[in-house]
């Protein structure tokens with residue numbers, strides 16, 4: 001039997017977008033602004049959901065790996081921006097553990113607070129710090145499901161030595177979410193009620209994105 005490889009390829013435009021970013025990455029605000037701009041570009045290009053993330057070497061002010069949401073175009077429910085960015089960073093660093101000895105402390109910046117799945121992925125990844133822009137409730141306001149995340153999720157990460165910073169560029173990030181919804185972008189949640197699939201299908205038909213092939 002043969003089964004397909006799993007590929008989480010970034011859209012072609014992402015490399016140029018990163019190369020042309022002029023603002024730098026030396027402050028938390030600049031790193032957050034970059035990630036929010038990346039999420040906006042993913043919406044404008046129609047290449048995925050309204051979410052982006054990136055792994056940074058914050059001490060050196062360097063971008064390590066970007067990620068954008070690729071759920072619909074890759075037919076992969078786990079292709080959230082955080083998972084994509086962490087996975088690419090791990091490929092670049094050639095280790096599953098971004099906290100391995102010899103590596104600089106790495107930071108994950110996410111345009112929206114991690115959902116239940118991504119919150120679980122953060123401690124396994126080895127990053128030491130998490131910076132969030134929009135809040136989970138901002139994503140829920142457009143119909144996205146954040147999943148069964150504990151109310152004290154920040155404390156749960158802090159207990160594992162991961163510092164969480166919230167609300168950096170929140171207004172700008174929430175604006176990207178609202179713009180995506182206004183454009184009719186697909187809201188692809190888990191099975192949470194009858195009629196959900198037909199709602200997604202009707203939204204997809206209005207949204208210019210690559211469907212599953």
Ligand SMILES: [Zn+2]
Pocket residue numbers: 080081082114115116117118119
């Ligand atoms: Zn997620």
